[in-house]
Amino acid sequence: MPEKTSSENPYINARREWNERYGSYVSRAHTMTLIAVGCLATTVISVSGLAYIGSQSKLVPYVIETRNGDPVDIKFPNQTSQNNPLVTKAMLAGWISNIRSVSTDPVVQNKALTRVYALLQNGSSAKTFLDNYYENGGNPYERSTTETVSVEINSILSISPTTWQVEWTEEIRSLSGKKTETLRMQGAITVKYIKPSASLIYQNPIGIISDNISWSQRLKG
Numbered sequence: 001m002p003e004k005t006s007s008e009n010p011y012i013n014a015r016r017e018w019n020e021r022y023g024s025y026v027s028r029a030h031t032m033t034l035i036a037v038g039c040l041a042t043t044v045i046s047v048s049g050l051a052y053i054g055s056q057s058k059l060v061p062y063v064i065e066t067r068n069g070d071p072v073d074i075k076f077p078n079q080t081s082q083n084n085p086l087v088t089k090a091m092l093a094g095w096i097s098n099i100r101s102v103s104t105d106p107v108v109q110n111k112a113l114t115r116v117y118a119l120l121q122n123g124s125s126a127k128t129f130l131d132n133y134y135e136n137g138g139n140p141y142e143r144s145t146t147e148t149v150s151v152e153i154n155s156i157l158s159i160s161p162t163t164w165q166v167e168w169t170e171e172i173r174s175l176s177g178k179k180t181e182t183l184r185m186q187g188a189i190t191v192k193y194i195k196p197s198a199s200l201i202y203q204n205p206i207g208i209i210s211d212n213i214s215w216s217q218r219l220k221g
């Protein structure tokens with residue numbers, strides 16, 4: 001008896017007909033299942049991420065220091081390092097300007113001297129040096145009767161972790177505004193850091209103190 005070909009085999013023909021009629025539906029259903037599983041996984045990951053972000057604290061803790069019931073200081077746990085060199089440079093630049101500037105406005109001059117002495121401690125070499133300077137020709141109130149002095153900081157370099165070299169230019173003008181002299185100055189400042197004083201928090205927020213200071217006029221050239 002001759003063997004039947006596939007076209008004559010009823011079982012094979014039935015399978016082929018089933019595949020042609022329903023196979024595409026099964027394939028699409030399988031694809032849709034994979035898509036649904038992928039979407040579910042994406043949703044789970046997204047929800048988990050949002051839940052994690054939402055669980056993180058949005059509050060920034062801080063400590064308020066009080067004295068006799070009145071707030072005198074606010075401290076944050078992640079404040080800039082006390083001896084940050086950029087902050088130190090900015091403080092020293094302003095300090096030199098306040099020391100050497102002369103203004104005819106007594107209010108401005110008073111504020112400048114307040115900032116000067118906010119970076120000094122009694123008994124330090126720096127305080128002794130500045131006291132002598134103001135007593136021997138550097139008194140800004142006396143100088144302001146005949147002249148004004150403006151200061152421009154040219155450079156501030158760190159020589160060591162505690163010593164800084166500062167160069168600046170001073171323009172001296174008569175009360176009429178005419179420039180009478182230009183001085184090129186160079187100085188060295190030795191500093192240390194202490195806990196900021198609540199009474200001077202606005203003048204010296206990082207607690208930088210000058211231990212020693214000296215300066216001299218630079219030769220032209």
